[in-house]
Amino acid sequence: MTEVKFDWESGIEEVCLKLQGKKRIGIQVPEGLKPRAHQIVERVRELTGAKIVLWGEPTYGACDLADRPLEEIGADALIHMGHLPMPYHSEFYAVPTYFVPVRHTGELNLSKEGIRKIKEILPSKIGIVTTAQHLHMIDEAGKELEKSGFDTSVTTGGPRLAAAGQLLGCNSSAARKLDVDGYLYIGTGLFHPLTVALSTGKKVACIDPHSGEVTEANAKPFLKQRYAAISVAKDARRWAVLFSNQIGQKRIDLADKIADLLTSDGRETMMIGSIHQSHDQLLGMGIEAAVITACPRLAIEDGPTWPIPLLTVPEVQILMGKREAEPYPFDEFA
Numbered sequence: 026m027t028e029v030k031f032d033w034e035s036g037i038e039e040v041c042l043k044l045q046g047k048k049r050i051g052i053q054v055p056e057g058l059k060p061r062a063h064q065i066v067e068r069v070r071e072l073t074g075a076k077i078v079l080w081g082e083p084t085y086g087a088c089d090l091a092d093r094p095l096e097e098i099g100a101d102a103l104i105h106m107g108h109l110p111m112p113y114h115s116e117f118y119a120v121p122t123y124f125v126p127v128r129h130t131g132e133l134n135l136s137k138e139g140i141r142k143i144k145e146i147l148p149s150k151i152g153i154v155t156t157a158q159h160l161h162m163i164d165e166a167g168k169e170l171e172k173s174g175f176d177t178s179v180t181t182g183g184p185r186l187a188a189a190g191q192l193l194g195c196n197s198s199a200a201r202k203l204d205v206d207g208y209l210y211i212g213t214g215l216f217h218p219l220t221v222a223l224s225t226g227k228k229v230a231c232i233d234p235h236s237g238e239v240t241e242a243n244a245k246p247f248l249k250q251r252y253a254a255i256s257v258a259k260d261a262r263r264w265a266v267l268f269s270n271q272i273g274q275k276r277i278d279l280a281d282k283i284a285d286l287l288t289s290d291g292r293e294t295m296m297i298g299s300i301h302q303s304h305d306q307l308l309g310m311g312i313e314a315a316v317i318t319a320c321p322r323l324a325i326e327d328g329p330t331w332p333i334p335l336l337t338v339p340e341v342q343i344l345m346g347k348r349e350a351e352p353y354p355f356d357e358f359a
Contacts (some may be wrong), residue, residue, distance in 0.1 A: 088273020134237030261314030
């Protein structure tokens with residue numbers, strides 16, 4: 026199997042030119058970059074002469090910053106790696122925050138066989154979407170597909186998004202704004218293309234940029250699991266309403282409304298806050314079901330492994346009879 030390589034060095038060098046004179050710098054890296062954490066720390070220390078703090082908590086996106094805790098220990102700046110900034114909350118950073126993109130350095134593997142499979146899945150008028158590390162591949166993909174008869178388009182989504190074609194797990198507006206008949210997703214994993222398939226009701230073909238494998242984002246197994254979770258939650262009496270204090274995930278007003286909705290139905294509710302949520306936080310409390318008002322990824326990716334139902338906000342609204350069950354309403358952040 027070909028090793029997948031990512032470029033982070035050039036971004037670090039560019040950012041460090043802006044950090045001269047800083048005394049203490051915090052760094053956040055996503056899980057995939059942890060094997061390179063030592064190199065990253067040493068490189069920033071070498072280029073700035075500052076004391077470096079590597080933030081040990083996981084980071085799931087630009088919504089999940091360590092600026093406030095780093096401010097409390099006297100950090101002068103934060104380097105956040107692997108994600109693009111969310112423009113709508115850039116004015117609220119507790120310390121100056123610098124985003125270092127991490128890009129897949131290989132070429133897009135789009136073969137004739139791959140194009141044939143895409144044609145089997147999608148009509149000719151399509152939109153192209155991807156995540157931050159593969160944004161530079163969109164133009165190449167569009168050119169190759171148009172040679173094969175596709176009509177491709179790309180657009181910028183809402184204020185949480187920094188680039189054209191960019192997807193977040195909580196926001197697929199870059200897809201929804203396009204007048205197309207289907208979508209091509211460049212990337213790995215099923216979570217992001219599922220958001221597109223569910224929020225648009227249209228087919229999504231996925232191409233792994235490393236292997237060139239083309240698959241369809243099949244929402245049926247996902248929907249089966251989600252409706253099963255809603256069904257199991259009907260009998261739950263004691264609920265946890267989970268919320269985050271991270272600025273990009275904080276929906277306290279919404280958490281209050283969901284707690285009130287459950288309480289009005291005669292259910293016990295407990296609002297529980299944390300930076301990152303897990304079932305371990307609920308042990309010993311007798312919680313029978315939970316709703317996540319922070320990142321919906323938790324319910325979608327981790328929820329099936331929880332011993333209790335973990336629902337999203339729209340799923341609780343379905344349960345309470347406040348929303349139609351179909352089409353399935355994906356929980357998106359505006």
